[in-house]
Amino acid sequence: MQHFSIWSLLRNGMSYHEGWQKHWRSPAPQREYDAVVVGAGGHGLATAYYLAKEHGMRNIAVVERGWLGGGNTARNTTIVRSNYLWDESTALYEKAMKLWEGLSQDINYNVMFSQRGVMNLGHSLQDMRDIERRVSANRLNGVDAEVVSPAQIKEMIPFINLNTRYPVLGASLQRRAGVARHDAVAWGYARAADALGVDIIQNCEVTGIRRENGAVVGLDTARGFIKTPKVAIVAAGHSSVVASLADIRLPIESHPLQALVSEPLKPIFPNVVMSNAIHAYISQSDKGDLVIGAGIDAYTGYGQRGSYQTIEHTLQAIVEMFPLFSRVRMNRQWGGIVDVSPDACPIISLTPVKGLYINCGWGTGGFKATPGSGWAMAHTVAQDRPHALNAAFSLDRFYTGHLIDEHGAAAVAH
Amino acid sequence: MLLIECPYCGVRAETEFAYGGEGGIARPLQTETLSDEQWGDYLFMRKNPKGMHHEQWRHASGCGRWFNALRDTVSYRFEAVWKIGEPAPTAHSAGTAKEPT
Numbered sequence: 001m002q003h004f005s006i007w008s009l010l011r012n013g014m015s016y017h018e019g020w021q022k023h024w025r026s027p028a029p030q031r032e033y034d035a036v037v038v039g040a041g042g043h044g045l046a047t048a049y050y051l052a053k054e055h056g057m058r059n060i061a062v063v064e065r066g067w068l069g070g071g072n073t074a075r076n077t078t079i080v081r082s083n084y085l086w087d088e089s090t091a092l093y094e095k096a097m098k099l100w101e102g103l104s105q106d107i108n109y110n111v112m113f114s115q116r117g118v119m120n121l122g123h124s125l126q127d128m129r130d131i132e133r134r135v136s137a138n139r140l141n142g143v144d145a146e147v148v149s150p151a152q153i154k155e156m157i158p159f160i161n162l163n164t165r166y167p168v169l170g171a172s173l174q175r176r177a178g179v180a181r182h183d184a185v186a187w188g189y190a191r192a193a194d195a196l197g198v199d200i201i202q203n204c205e206v207t208g209i210r211r212e213n214g215a216v217v218g219l220d221t222a223r224g225f226i227k228t229p230k231v232a233i234v235a236a237g238h239s240s241v242v243a244s245l246a247d248i249r250l251p252i253e254s255h256p257l258q259a260l261v262s263e264p265l266k267p268i269f270p271n272v273v274m275s276n277a278i279h280a281y282i283s284q285s286d287k288g289d290l291v292i293g294a295g296i297d298a299y300t301g302y303g304q305r306g307s308y309q310t311i312e313h314t315l316q317a318i319v320e321m322f323p324l325f326s327r328v329r330m331n332r333q334w335g336g337i338v339d340v341s342p343d344a345c346p347i348i349s350l351t352p353v354k355g356l357y358i359n360c361g362w363g364t365g366g367f368k369a370t371p372g373s374g375w376a377m378a379h380t381v382a383q384d385r386p387h388a389l390n391a392a393f394s395l396d397r398f399y400t401g402h403l404i405d406e407h408g409a410a411a412v413a414h
Numbered sequence: 415m416l417l418i419e420c421p422y423c424g425v426r427a428e429t430e431f432a433y434g435g436e437g438g439i440a441r442p443l444q445t446e447t448l449s450d451e452q453w454g455d456y457l458f459m460r461k462n463p464k465g466m467h468h469e470q471w472r473h474a475s476g477c478g479r480w481f482n483a484l485r486d487t488v489s490y491r492f493e494a495v496w497k498i499g500e501p502a503p504t505a506h507s508a509g510t511a512k513e514p515t
Contacts, residue, residue, distance in 0.1 A: 240462035251458035253435070254487075298433035301487050302464045307415050309429050342458050399454035 001195035004108050023187060024194035029201050029223050033061045035230035035381055036219055038206050038242055040064035042073040042182075043359055043366065044234035045189035045200070046374020047381070049107070052196035054375070055382035060198055061228075063221055065205040065238075069186025072236050075304075075336035076367040077259050077281060077293040079272055081118045081177035083145050085134050088392040088404050089345060090141040095389055096372025097143075097176065103371055109188030111180045112286060117271040118177035119153065123166035127277055131172045138174070148173045156270055159324045166278060168321070179272060179283055185370055209246040209356065216246075216355035232357045232381050237302065237337025239360035246353050250360065251398045252339045255296040256306035257364055260333035262325075264288030278317035289331060292318055296338060296364060305335040338364050343403040348376050348390040357381050358395065416490060420473040421481050421497045434470030436460050437482050464488060468502070471495075 002008060002021050012019050035051060037044045040062045051057045062068075080100055082093035104110050122128040131147060138145035148171050150162050162168040190200055201223065208220030209231060218227040235242045237254045269284035279295040294314035297306035311333060319326045341347060341361030346369070348359045359377045362369060372389070379387040386394065397403055416428040442448055442456055461467070467487045472480045482502065484494040494503045 238464070240460070241464050249455065249459040250462070251454075251460065253460055253462050254464075299485075299490075300435075300462060300467065300469075301490055303488055303490055307428060309415055398458040399450045401450075 001191065023191040024200055027199045027201065029061060029204065029221070029226050030199065032227040033059055034228065035060045035232065036226060036228045037062040037232045037234055039234040039236065040068035040190070040200055040202065041071050041234065041236055042069065042185050042189065042370040043236070043373045043377070045186055045193055046370050047232055047234055047359065047377040048198045049189050049193040049196070050375045050378035051382055052193055052198050054378060057382060058197040061226070062193070062198060062200045063204045063206060063219070064200070064202045067202050068190050068200060069183055072336040072338065072366060073182055073186045075259065075334055076182055077283070077291050078179045078182045078367060079118060079274070079281065079283065080113070080180055080368040081174050082143055082368070083134065083138050083172060083174045083177065084406055085137055086404050086406060087141060089406050090138065090143055092372055092376065092389050092393070093369055094141070094143050095375065096369045099371035099375060100180065107188045107192035109184060109191060111184045111188055113178065113180040114286070115176050115178040117173055117175045119148065119171040119173050119271060119273050121171045121273065121275040121277070122169050123275065123277040124169065128169050131170065135172050144174055144176050146173050157273070159322065161321055161323055164320045177272070182367060206242060206245065211246065211353055214354055216353060230355045230357070230381055232359065232377060234359045234377065236360065236362065236366065237339050239339045239358065243358060246356055248351050248353065251342050252361055253300050254302060254337045255299070255340055256301045256303060256335040257294070257296045257338045258306045258311055258333065258335045259291065259293045260311065260330050261285070261292070262290040262328045263331050265290065265328065275317065280314045280317040282318055290325065290328065296340065302337055303335070304337060340364070342398070344406040345404040346373065346393055347395050348373065348380060348393045349386065349395040350380065351395060418471065418492060419495050420476060421495050422477045422479055423473060426473070426476060430473060430475040432472045432474040434472055434480065437468045437470040466493065
């Protein structure tokens with residue numbers, strides 16, 4: 001792998017940048033691997049990277065139905081934060097945050113992680129009580145968080161209209177939170193995993209999961225049978241579809257989640273503003289476009305598109321809070337398929353089938369967890385048991401009743 | 415926006431309806447004898463198919479009544495709607511609601 005640095009940039013500049021290699025190979029699948037990850041999104045690629053880096057498993061592959069980073073990794077609103085309410089989630093998301101803070105150096109790829117701060121607005125007395133509770137819980141768990149007043153919000157964003165139909169009474173602020181370049185995360189992990197010998201096989205749909213005596217023996221794919229004792233399903237919106245190949249039922253429902261970006265503007269929006277109560281979140285990308293996310297559509301769907309009234313609902317809230325943006329034109333609008341779990345928490349778990357592992361249920365907020373998710377999943381796959389970080393996020397919890405209800409911190413805006 | 419046919423009121427806009435999740439899930443009887451697995455299956459596990467989905471909708475801003483629907487989760491097209499308690503239609507070919515063109 002070519003090392004990216006100011007010196008390699010200068011050196012390649014001398015030869016008109018014609019000497020750069022491809023970021024990753026496109027190998028044909030081998031007959032056998034020690035482990036195969038199904039799904040080359042951010043989480044799947046991170047899983048493969050940490051399997052190779054932390055656990056020394058080099059004879060592994062990632063198989064992907066489409067192209068890498070082409071699903072929700074390419075469709076999210078790039079927000080990264082770790083201010084969750086419950087201890088279990090905070091530990092997992094904070095692990096991800098710590099990995100984010102060193103990620104560009106670790107994988108030698110600029111993921112443009114920008115800790116510009118994330119505010120979660122409160123619009124009612126109850127919202128503010130919940131915010132104060134969550135901020136206190138965060139601080140007890142060693143996560144930076146503070147409650148900010150309307151005056152402080154106004155100071156950060158002078159053009160915000162606080163006197164809306166549901167007046168802004170305050171917000172929680174996590175200053176270490178921010179945004180990252182979503183595509184670069186997939187590309188960076190793919191490149192780093194590839195450099196460690198991981199085969200990334202695109203256009204290779206999994207059509208069957210072969211089992212013998214309750215244990216995985218291999219995968220039927222569009223490019224033939226691949227023998228492997230370990231399969232990690234990291235398929236986001238399609239988790240139920242892939243898991244059904246091994247007759248595993250999941251507590252997952254896949255919903256369309258929409259987002260949109262505006263035409264590029266000069267820098268105006270200093271941080272990320274999210275509001276659960278009015279279903280809107282907004283930030284500005286480094287390219288200049290306003291990135292706006294909506295809530296999920298109520299019905300389940302795999303269509304990667306949703307209903308217009310969902311977007312209208314979000315934009316009404318955005319325009320009321322930021323009247324300045326009322327005449328900004330929207331450039332693109334799209335939908336992703338999010339795998340929503342009953343308690344708004346992920347599943348990183350063993351399954352009833354030996355050698356089959358699943359990582360799903362991230363719902364509307366998986367991007368922020370990409371490094372931590374991959375790290376914990378890699379441990380689970382390599383050691384055949386969950387790490388302390390993800391022990392609570394088992395598939396079992398829907399039978400034991402030990403749910404981790406993050407709807408308060410996570411329900412809509414993620 | 416989808417156009418959805420309420421079996422009681424006819425075709426209306428999607429915003430009048432509330433989604434009620436997977437249909438045809440019967441509440442188990444003799445709940446005192448259920449195992450944790452059976453409870454978990456009933457409460458949380460869902461088919462979540464890519465394709466035809468038997469589901470429940472409620473005409474919340476209309477007659478307020480629940481009904482069954484068969485909808486394709488990829489095209490979002492409704493293939494059939496029928497009242498609660500009625501048998502599911504056998505022929506699903508006639509699209510009863512169409513997306514606006």
